[in-house]
Amino acid sequence: MGRLVHFEIHVDNMDRAKKFYGEVFGWAFEDWSEYAGMPYFGAVTGGEDEPGINGALMQRQGPPPEANQPLNGYACTMGVEDYDVTETTILKNGGVVALPKYALPGMAWQGYYKDTEGNIFGIHQPDVNAK
Numbered sequence: 001m002g003r004l005v006h007f008e009i010h011v012d013n014m015d016r017a018k019k020f021y022g023e024v025f026g027w028a029f030e031d032w033s034e035y036a037g038m039p040y041f042g043a044v045t046g047g048e049d050e051p052g053i054n055g056a057l058m059q060r061q062g063p064p065p066e067a068n069q070p071l072n073g074y075a076c077t078m079g080v081e082d083y084d085v086t087e088t089t090i091l092k093n094g095g096v097v098a099l100p101k102y103a104l105p106g107m108a109w110q111g112y113y114k115d116t117e118g119n120i121f122g123i124h125q126p127d128v129n130a131k
Helices: 013-023 085-093
Strands: 007-011 026-030 039-042 055-059 076-079 096-104 107-115 119-127
Touching: 007 013, 013 026, 013 055, 013 085, 026 107, 085 096, 085 107, 085 119
Parallel strands: 007 055, 076 119
Antiparallel strands: 026 039, 039 055, 096 107, 107 119
16 A cells, blocks of 8 residues: 655745744654755654654745645645634634635534645544534
């Protein structure tokens, strides 16, 4: 099987993106630019004892996505403990709502946002009472 083992988020402004993902999700970053030959920061998203994967912020190599165009790629979704607190933190740090919070009945709360670089990502809070 081809299990997902790494992700890359393309960014225009590395410092702004590191601040956004660091503040919103608590990610830590390691400078891997020397290996990549471009601005490239490894994103540590959690401990090795937790489920999930690590990834990176990568300098965008072309124009950013245009507003209101359909997603052409993958959307990463982050698990969160409190949807509403996370949404407030996203908005406070320059993110915007792409698809508002909705219920996956009996399973979770889900929604999508645009980061400071124009990329779409989701947040997901498990909740068996979601309706």
